[in-house]
Each structure stands twice: as structure tokens, then as C-alpha cells.
Amino acid sequence: MTARTPVPHRVATTLLALVAPLVLLGIAVAVAVSWADDLPDPVAVHWGTHGPDGFGSLAAAIVPMLVTGALLACGAWALAFYAGWSSSTRRIAAGSSLGMAFFLSALMLGSLNAQRGLADAANAPDVSTPLLVGVLGGIAVGAIAAWLTPADEDQPATVPVDASAPRIDLGSSERAVWRRSVFSRTTIVVGIGAVLVILVLTVVTRIWPLALLAVLIAALLGTMASFDATVDQRGLVARSTLGWPAVRVPLDEVVGARVTSVRPLKDFGGWGYRLGRGGRTGIVLRTGEALEVERTGGRVVVVTVDDAQTGAALLNTLADRARRA
Amino acid sequence: MLLRIDTSSAEPLFEQIGAQVRALVARGELTAGTRLPSARDLASSLDVNLHTVLRAYQDLRDDGVIELRRGRGAVVASTPDHGPLHEAIAAVAVVARQLNIPPATAVALLKEALR
Numbered sequence: 001m002t003a004r005t006p007v008p009h010r011v012a013t014t015l016l017a018l019v020a021p022l023v024l025l026g027i028a029v030a031v032a033v034s035w036a037d038d039l040p041d042p043v044a045v046h047w048g049t050h051g052p053d054g055f056g057s058l059a060a061a062i063v064p065m066l067v068t069g070a071l072l073a074c075g076a077w078a079l080a081f082y083a084g085w086s087s088s089t090r091r092i093a094a095g096s097s098l099g100m101a102f103f104l105s106a107l108m109l110g111s112l113n114a115q116r117g118l119a120d121a122a123n124a125p126d127v128s129t130p131l132l133v134g135v136l137g138g139i140a141v142g143a144i145a146a147w148l149t150p151a152d153e154d155q156p157a158t159v160p161v162d163a164s165a166p167r168i169d170l171g172s173s174e175r176a177v178w179r180r181s182v183f184s185r186t187t188i189v190v191g192i193g194a195v196l197v198i199l200v201l202t203v204v205t206r207i208w209p210l211a212l213l214a215v216l217i218a219a220l221l222g223t224m225a226s227f228d229a230t231v232d233q234r235g236l237v238a239r240s241t242l243g244w245p246a247v248r249v250p251l252d253e254v255v256g257a258r259v260t261s262v263r264p265l266k267d268f269g270g271w272g273y274r275l276g277r278g279g280r281t282g283i284v285l286r287t288g289e290a291l292e293v294e295r296t297g298g299r300v301v302v303v304t305v306d307d308a309q310t311g312a313a314l315l316n317t318l319a320d321r322a323r324r325a
Numbered sequence: 326m327l328l329r330i331d332t333s334s335a336e337p338l339f340e341q342i343g344a345q346v347r348a349l350v351a352r353g354e355l356t357a358g359t360r361l362p363s364a365r366d367l368a369s370s371l372d373v374n375l376h377t378v379l380r381a382y383q384d385l386r387d388d389g390v391i392e393l394r395r396g397r398g399a400v401v402a403s404t405p406d407h408g409p410l411h412e413a414i415a416a417v418a419v420v421a422r423q424l425n426i427p428p429a430t431a432v433a434l435l436k437e438a439l440r
Contacts, residue, residue: 168327170329171331171333173331173332173333173334174329174330174331174332175329175330175332175371175372175373176327176328176329176330176371177327177328177329177362177367177370177371178326178327178328179326179328179362179370180326181359181360228362230362230366230370232369232370232371233370233371233372234369234370310327314327
């Protein structure tokens with residue numbers, strides 16, 4: 001890869017992925033500290049199947065949440081600040097950073113609020129309501145942060161398509177489409193496993209909001225289980241069989257497409273719609289053959305799919321044609 | 326799968342689409358149960374009229390190559406093993422070459438026989 005363009009929208013990234021989550025956590029800590037006189041000492045900091053089973057000072061209730069939230073925010077911010085060429089990278093970073101900050105704040109404040117005025121923290125009620133508020137609110141706040149993240153501008157290429165990338169023979173009067181579906185057995189197996197574990201946990205702990213988490217995970221994994229990749233006169237579209245999410249690369253932003261090989265854990269840290277090393281955006285459903293598209297603005301999209309050679313060759317050929325038009 | 330149409334060809338576009346799907350299925354590149362793009366998607370991909378693709382899909386369905394299911398779109402139907410047919414065609418090609426039969430003649434004879 002040649003010299004990359006600078007990462008765009010760094011101010012927005014810093015505000016959404018770093019400043020906003022830290023401010024949120026700061027406010028939550030300030031509120032928690034202001035409640036110090038109303039709270040029992042020690043406070044309940046951990047809950048088991050039969051109510052609170054771990055106790056500690058107020059600091060022990062605050063510090064782990066604060067440190068976790070701050071570390072997540074710093075990590076997400078660094079990723080988006082240094083590797084956020086693609087809006088999907090910036091959106092995922094801002095969404096997860098602010099969403100997690102909200103989740104942790106809600107859990108901390110909710111569990112402490114329920115203990116205000118108690119003499120003994122052993123009588124603290126369960127944390128299912130704060131958990132529910134935290135999960136739902138966290139998802140909502142994360143979605144808002146992702147929505148507020150600036151989109152990528154149209155960045156038509158100014159250079160020809162990489163001459164060393166593969167091509168197919170396509171006459172000037174010919175039109176072509178390449179289409180391939182990819183299905184992830186891993187996602188299905190891991191997904192069903194995760195949902196079952198959560199459902200068992202729900203029944204054992206009687207923290208019923210956990211069941212909602214199982215439903216959310218099932219829905220999320222459903223969108224990640226199967227993708228259709230299409231290359232045609234509009235460019236590349238890789239879309240979940242359920243319709244969302246989708247990744248699109250218009251022809252005029254194709255710098256070069258080629259075949260690559262993907263190791264999900266090593267290259268992308270897992271399966272699904274992922275951010276990978278070097279700021280690559282990946283639709284990673286299995287190990288092995290993948291279509292890698294370098295697009296303008298230093299962005300790279302990877303889709304694990306069979307017959308990627310044909311897809312790459314057609315995309316380059318159609319991009320050539322679009323460049324000439 | 327790769328589908329291509331030639332707009333300068335005399336062969337109607339719906340036949341070009343149909344012929345390629347048939348060939349992909351016969352060669353085993355499209356296996357039974359594979360979903361084809363929806364007619365709408367394929368029409369916009371190839372920048373052709375929706376009815377062109379629908380006509381191709383209907384012909385394919387009539388010949389048992391695909392099944393059209395409400396809600397699921399077009400799915401490649403399960404077909405008998407084409408292996409023996411490929412062997413026979415290869416044998417025909419060998420004999421035609423041995424006897425110096427022009428390809429057009431061989432194809433014409435084959436078409437006659439299949440009528």
C-alpha cells in the first residue's frame with residue numbers, strides 16, 4: 001500500500017469516542033461520590049444468585065467501572081484516531097466507546113442508588129433493573145454516537161485501477177455480474193452456544209433482563225450468519241442476507257481488488273463484521289479465501305468468499321471501464 | 326457465479342441469461358439449493374428490464390432447472406447427475422473431430438436429434 005491519506009474527522013472522533021464517554025463516566029463518578037453520606041459502608045459491589053455477595057468501600061464500587069470504561073474509551077478512540085479511514089471503523093469505535101460508558105455508568109449508579117438509605121448493604125435489592133437500563137440505554141446511546149459519526153465523503157479515484165490486479169475479458173458490449181454467498185457455521189454454532197449459556201444463566205440467577213440480552217445476541221448473530229457479495233456495474237456490495245448490515249464500494253472508489261487469505265482470529269480478532277489490523281473493514285465468516293478491495297482514502301474492505309478471484313477480476317475490469325467513461 | 330450478457334448479440338437477453346444458468350448448473354458450479362439473486366437484483370445488476378429476468382427465470386422453472394418460491398426467490402432445483410451426459414458429449418466431440426465434421430453440422434445434427 002502506498003502513502004495513505006490522513007485519517008479524516010479526527011475532531012469528531014475525539015469528541016464522540018473519547019471526550020463524551022469520559023465526561024459521562026466523570027459525571028457518574030461525581031454523582032456516586034455525592035451519595036457517599038447516604039450509602040452504607042461497605043456497599044454491595046457484587047451480586048450472586050441470592051442477592052449481594054461481595055462488599056467493599058465506595059471506591060471499590062467506582063474504580064473498576066471507571067477504569068474499564070476509560071480503558072475501553074481510550075482503546076476505541078486510538079483505533080478510530082489512528083486507523084479510522086473508513087466511517088465504519090469510526091462508527092463502531094464511537095458507538096462501542098460511548099455505549100459501554102453508558103452501560104457501566106448506569107450499572108454503577110443504579111446499583112448504588114438502590115442502596116441509598118440502607119443501613120446494611122446485605123439488604124441491597126438485585127441489579128436487574130440497572131442491568132436492563134444499562135443494556136438498552138447503552139445500545140441506544142451507542143447507536144446515537146454511531147449515527148452522529150461523520151460519514152465518508154465520496155472520494156472518486158484519480159488514478160487508474162492497479163494494473164497488476166487481476167482482470168477478465170469483457171467485450172465493450174458485454175455486461176456482467178458476479179454473485180456469491182458465504183455462510184458461517186462458526187457464527188451459528190457459537191451463537192446458539194452463547195444464547196443457551198445466557199438462557200441458563202437467566203434461569204439460575206433469576207435476573208430476567210438477561211433473557212433480553214440473549215434475544216439481542218441472537219438477532220445480532222442472525223445478521224452476521226450469511227452474506228451475499230455482488231459485483232456489478234455499481235461496484236461491490238456485501239450485504240447480510242437479512243438486509244443489514246451492508247458494505248458498498250462504488251466502482252469509482254476502487255483502487256484495486258485482489259484475492260487474499262484471512263485468518264479470522266489473527267487478522268480480525270474474530271468473526272462477523274469486523275475491524276481488522278491496519279484499519280481494514282472485514283466481513284469475516286470463515287478462514288481462507290477472501291476478496292480484498294483497496295478503495296480510495298486509504299480504506300480496505302475484505303470479504304471472505306469463494307471464487308474471490310473472479311469477483312476481484314470483474315470488479316477491476318468494471319472499474320477500468322467506469323474510469324474511461 | 327458469473328453471469329454475462331452481450332447486448333450486441335442477436336440472441337435475446339433472456340435466453341442468454343437462461344443459457345448461462347443452465348450451463349452453470351450442468352457443470353456443477355451451481356449446486357442444488359443455491360439461491361439465485363432475486364429477479365429485481367439481477368435486473369439492476371445487468372441493467373436490463375425486470376421482465377427480461379423474470380422471463381429467463383420462468384423458462385428455467387418450466388424446465389425444472391430452478392424452483393421459484395414465494396419469499397425465498399429462485400433456488401437451484403435438484404437435478405439428476407449430469408456426468409453420463411458430459412461423457413457422451415465428449416465422445417460426440419471426439420468422433421466429430423475424427424470424421425472432420427464441422428462443429429456447425431455436429432450441432433445441427435444434435436439439435437435435430439433432441440427435437
